[in-house]
Amino acid sequence: MPAETDEPVIRARNAALAYGTRNVWQDVELDVSRSEFLAVLGPNGSGKTSFMKALLGRVPLSSGQLTVIGRPPGKSGRRLGYIPQQSTLVGQAAMRARDLVRMGIDGHRFGLGLPGHGTGRLVDEILAAVGATDYADVPLDMLSGGEQQRVRVGQALAGDPQLLLCDEPLLSLDLRHQRAVTELVDARRRSHGTAVVFVTHEINPVLGMADRVLYLARGRHRIGTPDDVLTSESLSDLYGTRVDVLRVRDRVVVVGAPDESAGSHHHEPEPPGVRRPARGKQGARA
Template identity: 80%
Template sequence: MEPVIRAEKAALAYGARTVWQDLELEVGAGEFLAVLGPNGSGKTSFMKALLGRVPLSSGRLSVLGRPPGRAGRRLGYIPQQSTLAGQAALRARDLVRLGIDGHRFGLGLPNRSAGRRVDEILAAVGAAEYADVPLDLLSGGEQQRVRVGQALAADPRLLLCDEPLLSLDLRHQRAVTELVDARRRSHGTAVVFVTHEINPVLGMADRVLYLARGRHRVGTPDEVLTSQSLSELYGTQVDVLRVRGRVVVVGAPDEPSGPHRPAPQPHAAHPGARGEQRSTRRGTPRGKQGART
């Protein structure tokens, strides 16, 4: 089966600054990939590349077997929590309805059929009780539930989540991540989840893409989130500690703002690269613990 995402020697640069390079990656159906790294490391740029909003500097990238930006309704997108400019007057059900047929020219689904579908989605994401409430009256966590519903409305094969947990408390972080993971498990939807805080999704992630200093590591959480792996990635001593069931990364330097050209990485530095055997599969115990990046 063709992978949902395929990157071959993919590189992205802004002027003289290399964001990441030599990325070899395949994401399969039903896989959960967590994308980690400090501010400015290229996490959101990776998401933009998948959406077709920024071009690669070199290499190849395909999404659902097509060039980025041409996956259509087979791709769902949950953005960062943001202002509701132009949407504040919409009700929760209106936003989900846009996910069903807002992309279409002309007539969409019949009102009765679309209404039933909206009600089903709102119930599935736990937002039925505020279906008719304007978005600007909802809490941040409630708004994100509705955005999850909007992203799932078109029954996507791939779900891109760009920092959807920002500004949410732990209860709402758990609610949003559980909704996303439930969709993955029930429908085989692949998930790419960009996050600063890995703990809420570590138990769900099959693999991690960690970006830093123009370099990257790909592998299982146990392979990537180690002192040795991250020290090699950052080029300085970084400690990964287990504290009360959570993994805390200590000593990771901030991402430099100026240009940098990372040295080429050896082949062995890509444990999750295409063609290599994955060491774990979903459902296999890994003894995971929480992590903070």
């Protein structure tokens, strides 16, 4: 387990990102602490994916400052774990589940490293921890979406990270597998004090886990607890139009939030729980 420290694992000061003349988000002031679970929400094109890319060091800020585990983005090495979106397994289809996990221990982006003493045992322990022992030697392209995501969680945890970045890891998963993946992530956070940044289009699978929410919309943002941010008043002010937030059986449903991707090339998933009313009608069924 990493040594405890009061230093935030993510620190943003007046952070802004723009593509040409389009401000994606700006004036972000954020400290993410050890063991904190931050959910990142917002409509299509609001900048959720860009926020993740900024943390990974794949896109530079337009202005402001950002550090990740005390270093510039992209310089955190194995102290940072990353779970990507469900995607095609380009170059990995024939790889076994255990091979992908081993890449998180001694490999790198361009290939597998040489096996070291005890590596095989550690791989087995990780596969067992994420419930993937039964298909450890099965090629990835023969696994279901939920099984693949379990293995990706294992790969991300293999380096014993202090920060876990989860980029829409629940896409294309059914409710059972969504629950399994979120519980794996949350169990790691609680047992090791790992901070989690979880980008998602659907807040409900992580609602009981999230300490705070970063909600992005129209170049603006709100940061706070789910109870503070996910309200009709807060989101109506953020969007500049009437938005209703309903609580139904411990689930959150957002009604009427505009889709920012219309007419743009920035495609990201829908806001959490959105149900759009039919033209000429108000409200929606949960």
